[in-house]
Amino acid sequence: MDNEPNIIAFCCHYCAFTAADLAGTMRQQYPPNLRIVRLPCSGKVDVNLILQAFVEGADGVMVAGCEIGSCHFIEGNKRAVKRVAYAKKLVEEAGVNPARLEMFHIAASQGPLFARTAHEFTEYIKKLDAEAAEVPLATAAVDGESA
Amino acid sequence: MIVAERKPFEEIYECVKRHRKVLLLGCGTCVTVCMAGGEKEVNVLANQLALAARDRGDDVEVMEHTITRQCDDEFFDEATMKKVAEVDAVVSMGCGVGVQFCAAKFGDTAIYPGLNTKFYGATLEQGVWAERCAGCGECVLGDFGGVCPVARCSKSLLNGPCGGSADGKCEVDPENVDCAWQLIYDRMERLGRLEELEENRPMKDWSTNRDGGPRTVTREDVKL
Numbered sequence: 001m002d003n004e005p006n007i008i009a010f011c012c013h014y015c016a017f018t019a020a021d022l023a024g025t026m027r028q029q030y031p032p033n034l035r036i037v038r039l040p041c042s043g044k045v046d047v048n049l050i051l052q053a054f055v056e057g058a059d060g061v062m063v064a065g066c067e068i069g070s071c072h073f074i075e076g077n078k079r080a081v082k083r084v085a086y087a088k089k090l091v092e093e094a095g096v097n098p099a100r101l102e103m104f105h106i107a108a109s110q111g112p113l114f115a116r117t118a119h120e121f122t123e124y125i126k127k128l129d130a131e132a133a134e135v136p137l138a139t140a141a142v143d144g145e146s147a
Numbered sequence: 148m149i150v151a152e153r154k155p156f157e158e159i160y161e162c163v164k165r166h167r168k169v170l171l172l173g174c175g176t177c178v179t180v181c182m183a184g185g186e187k188e189v190n191v192l193a194n195q196l197a198l199a200a201r202d203r204g205d206d207v208e209v210m211e212h213t214i215t216r217q218c219d220d221e222f223f224d225e226a227t228m229k230k231v232a233e234v235d236a237v238v239s240m241g242c243g244v245g246v247q248f249c250a251a252k253f254g255d256t257a258i259y260p261g262l263n264t265k266f267y268g269a270t271l272e273q274g275v276w277a278e279r280c281a282g283c284g285e286c287v288l289g290d291f292g293g294v295c296p297v298a299r300c301s302k303s304l305l306n307g308p309c310g311g312s313a314d315g316k317c318e319v320d321p322e323n324v325d326c327a328w329q330l331i332y333d334r335m336e337r338l339g340r341l342e343e344l345e346e347n348r349p350m351k352d353w354s355t356n357r358d359g360g361p362r363t364v365t366r367e368d369v370k371l
C-alpha cells in the first residue's frame with residue numbers, strides 16, 4: 001500500500017495560493033503530497049467540499065486563507081474559520097480524526113511560511129497515519145476478516 | 148415556515164446501517180430555507196454516512212435526491228418513485244409532515260426521519276430562527292399588537308404579564324427569551340391602545356387547537 005498521505009489544500013487565490021507560487025519561485029521545497037485547489041476566497045470553502053475531499057480519499061485537508069483583517073473580500077477568511085470548525089464536528093461524527101482538517105492563515109508574501117506549513121502538516125498527517133495503523137480500528141478488523 | 152434541525156448523526160446512522168441501500172430524500176421548501184434538510188444538507192449527510200460506513204466496515208449504499216416539497220402529491224414524480232423502489236429505506240429530510248407523507252406514499256419501504264421538527268418560525272438573521280406561531284387555529288394577533296401571546300409567552304398567557312417578567316426578559320430563560328408581554332405592552336403603547344389591555348380576556352377556546360384532536364382544513368370550492 002502506498003503510505004504517502006494525500007493532502008488537499010484549499011487555498012485562497014489572493015494569499016495562500018500566491019504564497020505557494022512564491023514558494024516555488026523562491027525554490028522552497030514543499031511535499032508533493034499536497035494537491036492545491038485554488039478558491040477565489042477561503043470563504044468559498046464549503047463543508048461539502050471538505051467532506052467530499054475526505055470521502056474521495058484525502059488523509060488531510062488544509063484550508064488556507066489570508067490573515068484575519070486582510071481578506072480581499074473583508075470577511076471571507078472569518079467565515080472559513082467558522083466553516084472549518086463546523087466541518088471538524090461533522091467529520092468527527094463520521095469517525096474521522098478532526099485533527100486531519102486544519103485552517104491556516106498565510107499572506108501572499110509568505111512563501112517560506114507556506115512551504116513550512118505544508119511540510120509540518122504533511123508530517124503531522126503521517127504521524128496520525130502511523131498512530132492509526134497501530135491502533136486496531138474497526139476497519140482494520142473487518143479488512144482482516146475479509147482477507 | 149416550519150423550522151427543523153438535523154438529528155444527531157449517530158441516531159441516523161443506527162437506522163441506516165440496518166439496510167443495504169438507502170435514499171436520502173431532501174425537501175426544497177421550509178427545511179431548505181432553515182438549512183436543515185435541503186439538497187446541500189442531504190449531500191453533507193451522504194458524505195458523513197459514506198465516511199462512517201467506511202470507517203466501521205458497514206456495507207451501505209447511499210443515494211441522494213431532493214424534491215420541491217414532501218407534503219404535496221404532485222412533487223412525487225416518476226423519477227422519485229423509481230429511486231424509492233430501488234432502495235430498502237428512505238431517510239426523509241423533510242419536516243414531520245414530509246416524513247409522514249412519504250410513509251403513506253412509499254408503502255412497504257422503511258422510512259426514518261432525518262430531522263427534528265421544531266416550530267413555525269421566522270429567520271431573525273442568517274443562521275438564527277425563532278418561534279412565532281403555535282398554530283392555535285384561532286388567531287388573536289389583532290388584539291395583541293401583532294405579538295403572539297400563545298407562541299411567544301412561555302406560559303401562553305392571554306392576561307399577562309406574569310410576575311416573572313423582568314427587564315423585558317422572561318423568567319423561564321432570561322438569557323434568551325424576551326417577555327412576550329413586554330413586547331405586547333410596548334407595541335400596544337405605540338399604537339395608543341394600552342387601555343385595551345385593561346380588559347380581562349375570557350378563556351381562549353382551545354378546541355380549535357390540538358385539544359380538539361387532529362385538524363383538517365377543507366375548501367369545497369377548490370376541490371377537484
Ligand code: SF4
Pocket residue numbers: 279280281282283284285286287288295296297298
Ligand atoms: S394566536 Fe394562534 S394562530 Fe395567531 S400567531 Fe399565535 S398561535 Fe399562531
Ligand code: SF4
Pocket residue numbers: 299300301302303304307308309310311312313316317318319325326327328329
Ligand atoms: S415572563 Fe413574560 S413571557 Fe415569560 S411567562 Fe411571564 S408573561 Fe410570559
